[in-house]
Amino acid sequence: MSLKTDAKLALKKHRTETGLFIVEGRKGILELLSSDFKVVRVYATITESELIDSACATYQERTGNPSPIVTIVNEKTLTSLGTLETSSAGLAVARMRTSIDEASILAVAQSAYVLVLDDIQDPGNLGTIIRTADWFGITHIVTSPTTVDVYNPKVIRASMGSFTRTCMTELPLESLLLTAKEKNIPSYGAFLSGTSVHETRFEGNGFIVMGSESHGIQEELRKQLTHEITIPKHGHAESLNVAIATGVILATLRK
């Protein structure tokens, strides 16, 4: 394996073939080495290698996994092969987690909030949503198969390390929310109209559903929701960015 080959994991095709993904930048790599992910190898610049060697030793001790192989690379090569525009401290290769199934997600939503994302397209938005969910103590996120891949390097980067603490699952949403309704698990969908989020009685568990940047929640999914909620508008913007709306709703239900 070489940095050149591994840098190709920026593309979904290569991730799917290998089951591996990349994490770039010092903070992301250190968070990865403090998590339960299987870290396979790390490329680091000489200036960062001591810090990363030490984090790898702690990782091995804590998890019992073999220490990732650390290879020293020069900064220029790293920057030219990586996806970051500015120079980077390193690039780590780790194994993607296996998804959990519908039944497990439904069990979580019996006693906690689960965030559901329908067709989010922008990797920056998805990463920011993961970070925001982590701030508000949401540990499980379900994405529609049409949502941007959570292992996209831009998603990983925008999540600022929060991807390591969040269980991400891709599932068909219609079936999930239909079953939820049958099991009396509430689901709250965000719309441009509906009950004000400030007047909504959140019951301590269930699904919070956010729609795509351009079309919102799709009609088929809307039918399965138990609540339609909205963030009251006081000015003139047509809509809120989906990550902002997620932040406002999560802050309100945690109040």
Place this chain on the structure above:
Amino acid sequence: MSLKTDAKLALKKHRTETGLFIVEGRKGILELLSSDFKVVRVYATITESELIDSACATYQERTGNPSPIVTIVNEKTLTSLGTLETSSAGLAVARMRTSIDEASILAVAQSAYVLVLDDIQDPGNLGTIIRTADWFGITHIVTSPTTVDVYNPKVIRASMGSFTRTCMTELPLESLLLTAKEKNIPSYGAFLSGTSVHETRFEGNGFIVMGSESHGIQEELRKQLTHEITIPKHGHAESLNVAIATGVILATLRK
């Protein structure tokens, strides 16, 4: 003037020299033509020209300004010269607004909320903050001289047309907030600790101060604030994105 020359207005140097800036994409251009900005000229693809011609006629009628000159350009040229990655409907050139002064901003803050941004670096964040402020009915935003230029094309784009409805002013913040304190105008700064935003008694006016992505509100500014507020954390992320934090605070004070 040519599209090639005007496209250079993507750079701050050229904007400062000419007093002009650019707006790209159909939605941005239409919002611009519905605003009180002085629109100088528009480049449009043949497929968009009818729509844009009609918007220019309405603009002329409504404002009494001369109709902007519309030039037909091909899509390939537009995409190669513009800052958008995907093909664009057009590019408009408009005159930047003149800033308002400290005394005027203080007068606004006597009876309304004014958003203050200290050293925001990311244009996407600034644009999203403008859009969010517009949703929550904030009409005035003050930026520190170190904040990314509001006429940066990425800021304009991320604001989704909200830049047309928001009065943006660049001012030294320390003097502004010091004078505010002397005049008994409250100022609320967002920090990682402080009084919970949910328990803060907002008084219907004053300054909401948000700090930079990496360093928060600078120490010199902190001393001038009358309130330190925070968004309670329930999980493990180190911080919230500044645009998300702005959304949560504005939603809470509008509750």
